[in-house]
Amino acid sequence: MSEYPNSYYAASCNRQVHYPTLQESINADICVVGGGFSGLSTAIFLQEKGYQVVLLEASGIGFGASGRNGGQMVNSFSRDIDHIEKHYGTDTANALGNMAFEGADIIRDLIAKYKLDVDYQHGGFFAAFTEKQMQELAEKKSLWERFGNTKLRLVDNTELGDIVSTDAYVGGLVDEHCGHIHPLKLALEEARALTELGGRVFEHSKVIDINHGEGERLTEVITEQGRVKAKKLVLAGNAYLGNLEPKLARKSMPCGTQIITTEVLPEDVATRLIPSRFCVEDMNYKLDYYRLTADNRLLFGGGVTYGGGDPTSIENYLRPRFESVFPELKDIKIDYAWGGDFLLTLSRLPQLGKIGDNTYYTQGYSGHGVNTTHLAGRLLAEAIDGESSRFDVFTSLPHYPFPGGRLLRVPFTKLGAWYYGVRDKFGI
Structure with a gap:
């Protein structure tokens, strides 16, 4: 189209x-x-x-x-x-x-x-890489329950396989009030x-x-x-x-984000990867997110390009992140790759x-x-x-303008994102 x-x-x-x-x-x-x-x-x-x-x-x-x-x-x-x-x-x-x-x-x-x-499809999952992120999710659960969301459940690595099959996480938070x-x-x-x-x-x-x-x-x-x-x-x-x-x-400020979608996965592979069929997002500042589509493709997105627009190759940009979560899909064919802007x-x-x-x-x-x-x-x-x-x-x-106006908002925001990316990398 x-x-x-x-x-x-x-x-x-x-x-x-x-x-x-x-x-x-x-x-x-x-x-x-x-x-x-x-x-x-x-x-x-x-x-x-x-x-x-x-x-x-x-x-x-x-x-x-x-x-x-x-x-x-x-x-x-x-x-x-x-x-x-x-x-x-x-x-x-x-x-x-x-x-x-x-x-x-x-x-x-x-x-x-x-x-x-x-x-x-109902249900979502916040995935934690570290015990520190698990503590943050425990606090999120208590906070959200105060405001009426009672469809929350913490899971550790013994239950993780019922939600998503990967060794990347230590656990996470199920939210059955959301969906995709x-x-x-x-x-x-x-x-x-x-x-x-x-x-x-x-x-x-x-x-x-x-x-x-x-x-x-x-x-x-x-x-x-x-x-x-x-x-x-x-x-x-x-x-x-x-x-x-x-x-x-x-x-x-417009910011770009990118998504790739695999070829159709065999039913048994799709069910093994995400048996819950929940959507998943991780707890990093520059987070990744993914889910199964209705026809059993894996749709995977992440990253941010400040100021909008896309990297030269969306597939090359996202594939390493995608493969770190699901190594068994290392050679899977990517059928679609696209980007778009959201407003920050x-x-x-x-x-x-x-x-x-x-x-x-x-x-x-x-x-x-x-x-x-x-x-x-x-x-x-x-x-x-x-x-x-x-x-x-x-x-x-209050609706604040970005520091430095339109000329400097991108480099200032990139600097902040770099700082939080370092924190994610080292689990700080």
């Missing part, structure tokens, strides 16, 4: 429906910019509340991070609740903690309500649900300018071939929004907020986007509908 990178997801999504390009001037209650999880979930929740929503996507639905990620429904935020409490206070931590596991439930509810075909999905299927199925509710979706409709309305004056969203006049605007382009709204671009914030916490009276935005999930995008969509819909208390918890968080 030429509108997507040559990924396993694009090859297996079996896309049937395509949406038109906007070529006229239309009106709507809400205009949403961005056809990924943030924009789609916001649009669905608003359409369910009775608003007339128009969604504009510059490429194809799910073209960005929503259609390229590891498909892991990881709970909480990129900075966990204990960090939030330390830096932002108990009240903020309690409020965010009470929302930390909602995203996964939202996805499951949407799957059930709209009969979304997304290859859903085919992310591009999820985006496409959510677009279908939105249109069935009466929402309008336009692809290949890049926004090139915005005339912001104030008060009762409508906002005008201008694309290359059309325009939308709306009472409210939602900016949900994340790492693919570009410089459309400079205020947002200054406080975030300095605080590693999502940025939700308003610009003027009528423009809302959400961005910067910092690698925890699958679940948090869906939570953000619900919060934006609540706020636009007049109930902003939960949205306001996020807007109260």
Whole structure:
């Protein structure tokens, strides 16, 4: 599918429906910019509340991070609740903690309500290389249980083989509240649900300018071939929004991550490698993550390229890490290798907020986007509908610019990542 990178997801999504390009001037209650999880979930929740929503996507639905990620429904935020409490206070931590596991439930509810075909599989595993990381997981378990996640279980190396078959780890934490999905299927199925509710979706409709309305004056969203006049605007382009709204671009940074997918594995091999069929991520700062696909391929991702983009050879970049976990797959054929950008914030916490009276935005999930995008969509819909208390918890968080501005944010962030990479390597 030429509108997507040559990924396993694009090859297996079996896309049937395509949406038109906007070529006229239309009106709507809400205009949403961005056809990924943030924009789609916001649009669905608003359409369910009775608003007339128009969604504009510059490429194809799910073209960005929503259609390229590891498909892991990881709970909480990129900075966990204990960090939030330390830096932002108990009240903020309690409020965010009470929302930390909602995203996964939202996805499951949407799957059930709209009969979304997304290859859903329950369960996830945090893998520890060291006893120090096991202690960190024990603390995570206690922390998450305080906020209602009771589907957690620590396992040591005697039980590890029931989860994943490798000598790389000493144990880990099972989280059966999370799971994994085919992310591009999820985006496409959510677009279908939105249109069935009466929402309008336009692809290949890049926004090139915005005339912001104030008060009762409508906002005008201008694309290359059309325009939308709306009472409210939602900016949900994340790492693919570009410089459309400079205020947002200054406080975030695109980062690349890469994924490879093997040829189809024999059933007995797939079952032996990951008998639980859980998704797995390790506990290192620059972590690796992997899972089995519905057709028994091993999908493996990891690493970060600060500033976005991909290494010269994604396969050569990831294969040594992949083989260190599963040496028996040393000569396995890699059928797909692709990359994509997610959006990093300095605080590693999502940025939700308003610009003027009528423009809302959400961005910067910092690698925890699958679940948090869906939570953000619900919060934006609540706020636009007049109930902003939960949205306001996020807007109260400071949105810091990166030190050194856009010129130096990449080298400064690389330096920090190098420091944590050394700590991972030596188990510090």
